[in-house]
Amino acid sequence: MFFDLSWIVHWGLLTVVGLLGIGIFLPSVFYRNAHVQNFVAHGAAMAGSVAGIALGIAGLLAPTAATFSVSSNLPLLTFQIRVDPLSSFFVLIISLSGLAVSQFAVGYVREFEARYSIGTMGGLYNAFLLSMILVVLADNGFFFLIVWEIMSLVSYFLVVTEHEKAETRYAGFFYLIMTHVGTAFIIVAWLVFYQQAGSFSFEIFRHPPAPIPEGFRTLIFATALIGFGTKAGIIPLHVWLPYAHPAAPSHISALMSGVMIKTAIYGLVRVYFDFLGGAFPWWWGFLILTIGAVSALLGVMYALMEHDLKSLLAYHSVENIGIILMGIGAGMIFQSYGLPHLAALGLLAGLYHTINHAMFKGLLFMGAGSLVHATHTRDMEEYGGLIRKMPWTAAFFLIGAVSISALPPSNGFVSEWLTFQSLFLSFQIPDLLLKIILPISAAMLALTGVLAMACFAKAFGISFLAMPRSAHAREAKEVPLTMRIGMGLLAGFCLALGFAPMVVVPLLDRVTAGFTGVTIAEKIVAGGGFALAPGLGIGFASISTPVLAVLLAILIPAALLASAALGGRLRKRYTKTWGCGINLKPRMEYTATGFTQPIKQVFDMIYRPTVKLETEMLEESRYFAKRMRFETHIEPVFQKYLYDPVVKVLQKLADRVRVIQSGSLHVYLAYIFVTLLVLLLWVR
């Protein structure tokens, strides 16, 4: 049996690399036929993803980590790969999303066929998947940086697919700068390791010949947090997300938002629990928890104010990364206080939310892509009534919305509930401050959940219910089958992750056990495998999503039946609701702006909204308005007070440097000449 697993790992790895490698180059061969390119590229990606799923599951179940290594001519660089439970788990996430998104892309990319080179797009798409898989598998710092950089660059090229739009170019440029700043910090973290341990091999990072001094450990902690945090989109490093994710084609947004930012979570867990494992100072976990709580809350609050569906989803990524970090941060705090079981629980909750978010965010972005495909706009105010035109899309989007709002019995509920539990169990920490802070962060998480639900009530209600608000929405048609299957796959994964936590938890336990040294699966899974009770010995709370689902499935029809039985005969009357005798028109509908107005008022300290109301009166009378114009904006606080000053200083410096860039060939030649002479005199 175990022999079989290592066989699967070995061949799974080769197949993934091989198939995705084929997917990179083969589409360009069929340059005459965009259709064929589309099928070849996304077919290869799907096949590669299936192999990736096998690799991920086998790697999770395998008793020992498998390593593969190819040496290179370059010093310090070894193409070293390690398949351990953590990397396998992330390979699994990438491959599950990759499978569904590639299926979706077959239909979605159709409309790009006439305008762009599908060979290039498809090749880059495969390169993107492959680079993400290699990022989580890399076992050498140098190799890691190479694939990390490839991932960033390839995703940049995919973001600027529609490069003829100025806003897309701006989004891409912004992303490129932010991701490189992040990479710079990761390089610093790796260099500190190298300087302390003398090698770029992760194995040496893990077990340095001499213990790394506390100051350098803190330096690594901070640089890794900034470096990976930029990619993950923690506040205040999140500013690129709401630009880049909407600008990319939707299947790319689904991968970027669902999966790529997760590689940063992988990096953080790898560095903190694996490399720096053991006892952290308590404030590390505290910092991560705080950043998580702030990101979660602010992320969802900004999401609420967005009417561009894809920007809204991008801000929700900030929120969910925050929730994931809250779990991880709680785990780190428990680790500091020597509570390994609770540490495992916190980390497990974070990882569970990681896979959940990948599934439902991928699903929602594909749903948004379907809406864009059908209506050719991203503005929610132009949707409306789409549930009748696009019932399948509506159903899948609803599943995603329920999951992201963490309503029971969805998968989002399970992981957020586990996060709550680990935060509540903080009463076991001997420190009074943390005993108070952790429940407060739980309260912030609760507020986040409520706002997320309000946000998706808005997103779903405004987009799919009521009457079409524009010609675009009136002429919308259901998307092709290929796209529906893609969404259906992820919707299915979402439901499975929600109904079967007792299968998922033991798998995740294999990941966390490696870092905390204890297994908690038997303790958590209770009730004959149908319930979760994360009290860890203290009878605290328990829950069973399958039972909840069954209860809901029984109770809702039962309630309907009971009301029908008790309430007498159902009479149908066909009259207009709320019509007051007037014909209802789309202009009377609740708008997205109107829906969020109360929340904007409540939190105006954070949003700092500016409202402009211009009224033009009739000339005959001051009491009748001819035209009214209403404008409202919320202040982009982080960009205005954090980024703009930095950009200004940089531009000033650049202007200074520009003086030497005269544009004259002779002057440039003279620069080289003088440099050469100086160097020659130097070496003499």
Added chain:
Amino acid sequence: MVIHPDLGSQLVNLCSALLLLTCFAIIAQRRLSACVDLFALQSVFLAVTAALVAFLTGAHHIYIAAALTVVIKVIILPRILKAVIERLNVKRELVLNINIPSSLLICGALVILAFYITQPIISLGFLLTQDSLAIALSIVLIGFFIMIARKKAVTQVIGFLVIENGLFLGATAAAYGMPLIVELGVFFDILVAGLIIGVYTHRLQDTFDSVDTSKLTGLKE
């Protein structure tokens, strides 16, 4: 026939010195086509030096390099350059960034500098061609200086080719030539570079009605 090593060394030095002399002649020349002729002459001296080294050391592959020098640098490249000059009608005088007397003074200084820089290397050497190294470096520096001091694109090509001659001399002097495959590659590069620069000059003429590369500043924002 056996030549006394000292005499051989003297002959190599003589040829190298002639190479350097043609450099100064290029600097002092005002007419463009004359510059090309002087470059061809310099290449002839280079070929003679290479052949001499080949004869003295018995390294036969240097003969091939010498033959290639004659074919490419004495015959083909000057023809290409002349053709460009004809076609673009740029026979007129050179345009200078730095006038000729001061150019000559600067080049003199460059030669002194080159000798000063290479002195510690030469004193370590044991080859009979070792003294040529300083001359080779001087030629490289002067070639570079030509590229900076002359405005027209064609003169910059000449400067570039002079640099290459200097490098070739340096390689022959310091190590009795590079491996043959490298030399072949370098010759191919030179040929391609000559062609590309020919095209580039043409485009420059089309765009700016001039081959003055200082007009390229117009491309700056």
